[in-house]
Amino acid sequence: MIPPAFDYAAPTSLPEALALLGQNPDAKVLAGGHSLIPAMKFRMATPALLVDINRIDGLAYLREDGGWLKIGAMTREADLDGSDLVRARYPLLADTARMIADPLVRNLATIGGNLAHADPANDHPATMLAYRAQIMALGPGGERVIPIGEFFTGPFTTALQPTEILTEIRIPARQPGDGGCYLKLERKVGDYATAAVAVQVNVDAAGVCTAAGVALTNLGLTPIQCGAAEAALKGRPLDDGAIKTAARLAGEAAEPIGDYRGSEDYKRSLVRTLTTRALRTALERAKA
Amino acid sequence: MSTHHIQLTVNGQVRAADVPARLLLVHLIRDNFDLTGTHIGCDTTSCGACTVLLNGKPVKACTVLAVQADGADVLTVEGLEQGGQLHPVQEGFTAKHGLQCGFCTPGMMLTAVALLRANPDPTEDEIRWGISGNLCRCTGYMNIVKAIQYAAEKLQVQEAQPA
Ligand SMILES: Cc1cc2nc3c(=O)[nH]c(=O)nc-3n(C[C@H](O)[C@H](O)[C@H](O)COP(=O)(O)OP(=O)(O)OC[C@H]3O[C@@H](n4cnc5c(N)ncnc54)[C@H](O)[C@@H]3O)c2cc1C
Numbered sequence: 001m002i003p004p005a006f007d008y009a010a011p012t013s014l015p016e017a018l019a020l021l022g023q024n025p026d027a028k029v030l031a032g033g034h035s036l037i038p039a040m041k042f043r044m045a046t047p048a049l050l051v052d053i054n055r056i057d058g059l060a061y062l063r064e065d066g067g068w069l070k071i072g073a074m075t076r077e078a079d080l081d082g083s084d085l086v087r088a089r090y091p092l093l094a095d096t097a098r099m100i101a102d103p104l105v106r107n108l109a110t111i112g113g114n115l116a117h118a119d120p121a122n123d124h125p126a127t128m129l130a131y132r133a134q135i136m137a138l139g140p141g142g143e144r145v146i147p148i149g150e151f152f153t154g155p156f157t158t159a160l161q162p163t164e165i166l167t168e169i170r171i172p173a174r175q176p177g178d179g180g181c182y183l184k185l186e187r188k189v190g191d192y193a194t195a196a197v198a199v200q201v202n203v204d205a206a207g208v209c210t211a212a213g214v215a216l217t218n219l220g221l222t223p224i225q226c227g228a229a230e231a232a233l234k235g236r237p238l239d240d241g242a243i244k245t246a247a248r249l250a251g252e253a254a255e256p257i258g259d260y261r262g263s264e265d266y267k268r269s270l271v272r273t274l275t276t277r278a279l280r281t282a283l284e285r286a287k288a
Numbered sequence: 289m290s291t292h293h294i295q296l297t298v299n300g301q302v303r304a305a306d307v308p309a310r311l312l313l314v315h316l317i318r319d320n321f322d323l324t325g326t327h328i329g330c331d332t333t334s335c336g337a338c339t340v341l342l343n344g345k346p347v348k349a350c351t352v353l354a355v356q357a358d359g360a361d362v363l364t365v366e367g368l369e370q371g372g373q374l375h376p377v378q379e380g381f382t383a384k385h386g387l388q389c390g391f392c393t394p395g396m397m398l399t400a401v402a403l404l405r406a407n408p409d410p411t412e413d414e415i416r417w418g419i420s421g422n423l424c425r426c427t428g429y430m431n432i433v434k435a436i437q438y439a440a441e442k443l444q445v446q447e448a449q450p451a
């Protein structure tokens with residue numbers, strides 16, 4: 001399959017890229033291309049112009065700075081997976097990157113593209129909701145911060161304007177007592193989640209949960225943040241009882257549809273099991 | 289549609305072409321350069337039959353635009369043999385019967401080459417994880433794993449020998 005005809009430009013600076021997007025209402029950013037090119041082959045996307053941002057220097061990085069882990073939008077999944085910093089301090093992110101697609105896809109797929117694409121089956125969105133991340137967007141009017149809770153506005157739609165480029169993702173820097181985990185059930189390597197759960201907690205010296213993020217992948221039209229489950233964890237000791245309650249509430253927050261990956265009931269039951277296991281692992285990691 | 293003049297290195301040789309924006313890298317390699325060892329299986333980014341090394345990294349050439357490879361270094365299966373000598377990975381696939389129909393083999397071997405460059409002494413699990421983006425419908429993978437283990441040993445012996 002060959003995509004329908006389009007024009008292509010490979011700017012080498014952000015201002016050039018923004019100008020191209022501003023002048024062409026039917027333009028699209030090309031990052032790793034591993035959602036966009038398949039969509040174009042299937043005629044699900046028909047941009048008139050692709051603005052390839054792969055030749056712009058300085059968009060791929062990982063650094064802790066000013067209370068944040070800052071991740072350049074063009075950072076590839078393979079580089080997240082291979083990062084010692086991510087493995088040691090951001091296990092929820094490390095788990096997520098490792099479960100995305102397959103090793104070949106991970107060599108090109110970017111974290112910025114994964115979030116901007118906003119496929120409810122994409123894995124980073126739930127992880128970023130659990131982390132309470134921020135999205136940095138650069139547009140004709142300058143840079144703005146989009147809190148992750150306001151980013152996903154619908155299936156395949158985000159708060160980004162067509163004239164904006166997602167430049168950076170910010171995750172709160174690891175604090176003592178932080179622990180996280182991503183658990184995904186997939187039918188085979190390279191498949192999207194049948195169900196997946198992202199959790200990020202902070203536990204103080206007394207074992208009390210001081211902060212909690214719980215979010216779900218591919219269990220609704222957008223990634224789902226489980227506010228009730230989070231509330232049930234916060235301010236309580238992270239014991240079996242609290243975990244069980246949170247898992248039940250996460251199951252209730254899911255909005256699965258029955259499909260070839262499983263029935264609605266099966267997926268809800270998976271959410272409870274995955275939430276329980278992810279919270280236990282997150283707790284172990286928080287104490288380590 | 290825009291057309292672009294591109295220049296890239298394929299198997300050590302500098303090549304140029306004028307390509308329409310929508311031409312896929314796999315078609316550039318097969319149709320323009322007549323290197324048909326790079327296969328097209330699924331055409332939907334799922335199987336890895338089209339795997340080539342792009343700047344040293346294995347990628348699915350059915351999901352990269354030819355124009356994106358401007359200035360890049362590309363290695364295809366035809367570039368593995370050097371001076372009539374099979375690459376140790378190719379030798380491994382022969383010695384250990386790592387193929388049956390051979391359709392997945394070029395992609396599988398290129399992924400193996402990149403894997404062994406990054407991790408010269410992989411465990412069986414690391415090999416299976418490393419090739420998990422390349423599908424084989426015939427072998428059941430057992431002999432592919434053995435072929436890669438064979439190549440790992442051979443490369444380590446070569447490495448240890450003074451040149
Ligand atoms: C076989 C296969 C399996 C996969 N499995 C998984 C999986 O299990 N989990 C998962 O999460 N994903 C999976 N993916 C998707 C993969 O991670 C994609 O690469 C990702 O969704 C998009 O990232 P990209 O860099 O390829 O973006 P592209 O495909 O280049 O772009 C996707 C969309 O985002 C926009 N965009 C990209 N970057 C920016 C930016 N910086 N600013 C503004 N807009 C931007 C583009 O315009 C486009 O609309 C899979 C893909 C394949 C092919």
Ligand code: FES
Pocket residue numbers: 327328329330331332333334335336337338339348349350351
């Ligand atoms: S042909 Fe490219 S992945 Fe199958």
Ligand code: FES
Pocket residue numbers: 386387388389390391392393423424425426427
């Ligand atoms: S040998 Fe036939 S697909 Fe692998």
